[in-house]
Amino acid sequence: METKAVxxxxxxxxxxxxxxxxxxxxxLRKDWQLYSLLVLPIIYLLIFKYGPMIGNVIAFRRFxxxxxxxxxKWVGFHYFQMFIQDPNFWKVFxxxxxxxxxxxxxxxPIPIIFALLLNEVKNKKFKxxxxxxxxxxxxLSIVIVAGMIxxxxxxxxxxxxxxxxxxxxxxxxxxxxxxxxxxxxTSEVWQGMGWGAILYLAALTTIDESLYEAAKIDGANRWKxxxxxxxxxxxxxxxxxLILNMxxxxxxxxxxxxxxxxxxxxxxxxxxxxxxxxVGLQSSSFSYATAIGLFExxxxxxxxxxxxxxxxxxxxxxxx
Amino acid sequence: MKDSxxxxxxxxxxxxxxxxxxxxxxxxxxNVLAQSxxxxxxxxxxxxxxxxxxxxxxxxRTVAKDAMFWTNYKNTVVYTVVGTVISMFMTTIFxxxxxxxxxxxxxxxxxxxxxxxxxxxxxxxxxxxxxxLGFANSIWAIVVPGAISIYNMLIMxxxxxxxxxxxxxxxxxxxxxxxxxxxxxxLPLSKAIxxxxxxxxxxxxxxxxxxxxxxxxxxELFPVTVYLRNLIAGATGGxxxxxxxxxNLTQISAxxxxxxxxxxxxxxxxxxxxxxxxxVSGVMLGSVKG
Numbered sequence: 001m002e003t004k005a006v007x008x009x010x011x012x013x014x015x016x017x018x019x020x021x022x023x024x025x026x027x028l029r030k031d032w033q034l035y036s037l038l039v040l041p042i043i044y045l046l047i048f049k050y051g052p053m054i055g056n057v058i059a060f061r062r063f064x065x066x067x068x069x070x071x072x073k074w075v076g077f078h079y080f081q082m083f084i085q086d087p088n089f090w091k092v093f094x095x096x097x098x099x100x101x102x103x104x105x106x107x108x109p110i111p112i113i114f115a116l117l118l119n120e121v122k123n124k125k126f127k128x129x130x131x132x133x134x135x136x137x138x139x140l141s142i143v144i145v146a147g148m149i150x151x152x153x154x155x156x157x158x159x160x161x162x163x164x165x166x167x168x169x170x171x172x173x174x175x176x177x178x179x180x181x182x183x184x185x186t187s188e189v190w191q192g193m194g195w196g197a198i199l200y201l202a203a204l205t206t207i208d209e210s211l212y213e214a215a216k217i218d219g220a221n222r223w224k225x226x227x228x229x230x231x232x233x234x235x236x237x238x239x240x241x242l243i244l245n246m247x248x249x250x251x252x253x254x255x256x257x258x259x260x261x262x263x264x265x266x267x268x269x270x271x272x273x274x275x276x277x278x279v280g281l282q283s284s285s286f287s288y289a290t291a292i293g294l295f296e297x298x299x300x301x302x303x304x305x306x307x308x309x310x311x312x313x314x315x316x317x318x319x320x
Numbered sequence: 321m322k323d324s325x326x327x328x329x330x331x332x333x334x335x336x337x338x339x340x341x342x343x344x345x346x347x348x349x350x351n352v353l354a355q356s357x358x359x360x361x362x363x364x365x366x367x368x369x370x371x372x373x374x375x376x377x378x379x380x381r382t383v384a385k386d387a388m389f390w391t392n393y394k395n396t397v398v399y400t401v402v403g404t405v406i407s408m409f410m411t412t413i414f415x416x417x418x419x420x421x422x423x424x425x426x427x428x429x430x431x432x433x434x435x436x437x438x439x440x441x442x443x444x445x446x447x448x449x450x451x452x453l454g455f456a457n458s459i460w461a462i463v464v465p466g467a468i469s470i471y472n473m474l475i476m477x478x479x480x481x482x483x484x485x486x487x488x489x490x491x492x493x494x495x496x497x498x499x500x501x502x503x504x505x506x507l508p509l510s511k512a513i514x515x516x517x518x519x520x521x522x523x524x525x526x527x528x529x530x531x532x533x534x535x536x537x538x539x540e541l542f543p544v545t546v547y548l549r550n551l552i553a554g555a556t557g558g559x560x561x562x563x564x565x566x567x568n569l570t571q572i573s574a575x576x577x578x579x580x581x582x583x584x585x586x587x588x589x590x591x592x593x594x595x596x597x598x599x600v601s602g603v604m605l606g607s608v609k610g
Contacts, residue, residue, distance in 0.1 A: 024424065033498035034417055038429070041414035041468060045433060048465050051449050052441020058448070069452045114341070117334055126335075133342045135596060136349070139588050141527030143545045147552045147581050148348040151355070151574060156366035158351055164366070190345065198603050222327045247438075255530050259549065273443070280444045281534075293442035301439050 059291035065284055079291035089292065091267075092275040099271060100249040102181055107188050108245055111196030112238060116226065118197065119204050131201075134194025146259035149187050150174065174260070177267040184260070184269070188253070199241065200234055207233035243311050247304035250296065272296050349585075355578035356380070363574040379575040383583065388539060389547060393583070396526060396543040403463035403525040407472075408518055415473045416502050419480035430477075437470045450535055461535035462528070462543075469524075472517050475605045479513045480506065516602035519595055523588065548580050 028035060054070075059079055061071025083089040114134070121127045137145070152158050153173035160170040173179045207230065215225045254273035261269035272292060280289025323331070350370055355363050359374030367373050383389055417423060418430055441449075446465065455461035483506065491505045507514065529545035536542060542550075551572045 027424065031422070031498070034420060034423060037413040037417040037498070037502075041410055041417075041433075042429075044410060044464075044467055045436065048449075048467070049436040049440065052445035053439065055441055055445030055449055058445065063448075069448050117338060120331065120334055121338065126338075130338050130342055132593070132596060133345050135599070136589075136592065137345060139523055139527075139592060139599075140585065141529065141545050143527075143529050143549045143552070144581050144585055147548065147577060148352060150552060151577070152348060152351065154574075156364050156574070158347070158369045161366050161369055170366075190348075193341075194345065195603075198600055202604055221324060222330070259552070277443060281447065286444050286448065290442065290444040293444055297439055297442055304438050 056290060056294045058287050059294045061287065063286045063290075065286065071287065075287075079288045080295070082288060083292050083295070088275065089272075092270050092272050095268060096250060096252065096271040096273075099181060099184065100252050102185050103188050103252060104245055104249050106185050107192055107196065108242065110189055111193050112200055112234075114193055115197040115200035115204060115234075116230065118201065119230070120222075131194065131197075134197070136194070137191045138195040140191070142253070142255045143259060145187060145191060146256060149183065149260060153179075153183060174262065175264050177265040177269070180261070180265050180269040184253075184257070187256070199237055203234040203237040204230065239311065239315050243307050246307045248300070250300050250303065352578045352581050352585075355575055356582045358575060360573045360575050363578075379579045383576060383579045389544070389580070389583075391540050392542045392544045392547040395541060396545065399459060399462050399532075399543055400522055400525040402459060403467075404518060404521045406463050406467050407469070407521040407525075408514070410467045411469070411473050411476060411517065411521075412507070412514075413502075414468060415476035416480055416506065418473075419477045433468075433470050433473065447534065456535045457538055457541055462531045463525070465531065466524075466528075469521070472520055475602065476513060476517060479510065479605065483509065512598070512601070513605065515595075516598045516605070519598055520602060526588065544580075544584050548577075548584055551577050551580055 058069075058071040060074060060076060062073050062075050063071045118127060118130060121130070154160070155170055155172055159173070164170060171179070173183060211229045211233075212225055215229050220228065250272075252271060252273075254271070254277075257269055257271060257274050258277065261274065273296070276289040276292045276296075279285045279292075347370075351368075354370060354372045355368050356379060357372035357375050357377065358368045359376055362368050362373035414433070418426060418433075420426070423429075440446075450456065450461050450465060453460075455464070487505060487509075488501050491501045496504065527545065529543065529549055532541070532543050532546045533549065536546070554572050
């Protein structure tokens with residue numbers, strides 16, 4: 001975004017401005033139907049998007065359930081100091097970072113590899129079949145996904161059946177904190193791999209065939225072609241998606257964790273959003289939870305903007 | 321040109337890997353389906369994986385007899401239809417207005433909308449707002465707060481921007497006003513994108529559970545996803561099908577859960593083969609505008 005310096009208005013400019021204002025009025029009258037289309041969406045945005053943003057003032061004000069929705073009285077950074085001194089907060093903060101980083105580490109490259117493997121398939125029907133199957137998990141409700149995970153990891157589930165088949169001892173996965181991260185990340189990969197490959201597959205079809213021909217003449221085998229033609233061809237897509245993913249890496253699947261976790265495995269599964277859900281809505285510490293939420297949103301915002309700015313400098317690609 | 325030996329080997333290995341991926345992707349679906357037709361004893365013994373054991377359809381009968389399941393299922397249908405209609409209407413008028421270059425403040429309004437994608441009010445302020453509006457235990461808590469997906473709106477906006485100007489000029493010479501142009505000229509020409517958007521919204525509403533979970537405490541208002549969630553959580557489903565007693569901590573048996581899952585996924589799986597190309601095209605359109 002650019003901001004233009006505002007220069008002091010000269011008399012003749014002022015006259016022009018006045019004329020402009022008159023024509024603005026005329027435009028509005030002439031085109032009022034177009035502007036009327038904006039009324040509902042803008043009211044919607046103001047109430048349901050910007051309203052809650054303003055509602056964040058209760059992070060700085062004491063809030064009583066049932067009282068004023070903007071709180072009763074100013075308390076400054078009281079609630080922020082509270083969570084900074086709260087060891088539980090730092091625990092869930094660390095959990096969030098670890099889980100976010102692990103998720104990015106696996107869910108980002110795997111769709112690329114999947115797309116590259118799929119790209120080597122010459123049989124169109126088989127390719128279509130694999131693709132169609134791989135998109136399916138994307139359309140499931142998170143409740144169903146959670147149900148499937150809990151069922152598969154339960155004592156009588158298929159994963160334990162497999163372990164026993166190979167002579168191992170069954171594991172009660174959902175009672176063991178050390179397993180949660182692996183289960184969560186695996187399920188994210190399962191859900192998103194096929195869907196995440198779509199854009200790469202599209203980018204792959206735009207690579208110029210003649211580049212491959214030229215590489216072949218130079219004696220490059222299929223692996224070398226992949227390395228020197230295919231991957232550079234989809235690099236712009238990779239960078240764009242990496243920016244998007246990194247910007248939102250703190251926003252890990254709150255709903256999924258809420259459905260999956262239990263007190264026994266809080267140690268690894270409790271993240272910022274689930275923690276503030278519990279302290280906020282189950283213990284009714286609204287202001288305290290809002291302060292935590294605001295902190296998380298602001299970090300998220302800074303992440304998106306800085307990743308975007310870095311990318312604009314380094315690769316000359318950015319989201320806006 | 322002939323493939324080298326190592327590339328031939330790769331192709332075989334690749335096919336095996338991809339088949340394995342398909343198997344892993346599909347397995348949980350098959351597993352749930354198999355369990356839904358199995359007897360509880362076999363499931364609890366960990367013996368049901370790919371094929372039903374102790375085949376029966378009694379579990380389906382039990383679930384079908386549960387009035388609350390059908391009430392909640394019907395709620396899901398209603399919430400999905402109403403929510404999709406509201407979302408489509410709001411998204412379309414917003415996207416259309418913003419797609420017009422002659423609109424004053426167009427750039428600002430777009431930023432105004434896009435900003436909400438990167439910064440939202442957060443859980444608690446939303447909760448306080450929805451409750452203070454009196455939306456608790458009503459359909460509005462579910463269908464209104466997420467009415468416009470800015471992402472979908474941007475896709476639609478860029479689609480409208482690419483429509484030829486002459487169309488509208490011709491229509492306005494014929495005496496159509498802006499509303500007429502939008503609803504009689506533009507929309508009929510945008511069937512593909514409209515279908516895609518509608519599917520995005522409908523699937524989203526069908527699958528959603530959290531707002532209902534958050535804002536509703538009357539069982540008869542729940543969508544089926546919350547019904548299922550309560551079965552899975554095992555705690556609050558005491559009154560539902562298959563629970564052997566009214567005890568709140570009754571463990572809901574695995575076959576009941578499986579049947580409920582199958583019935584909840586079913587509509588989506590049934591339309592999936594026919595509509596998946598629309599979904600894919602929607603993703604492509606989205607990528608154009610970033």
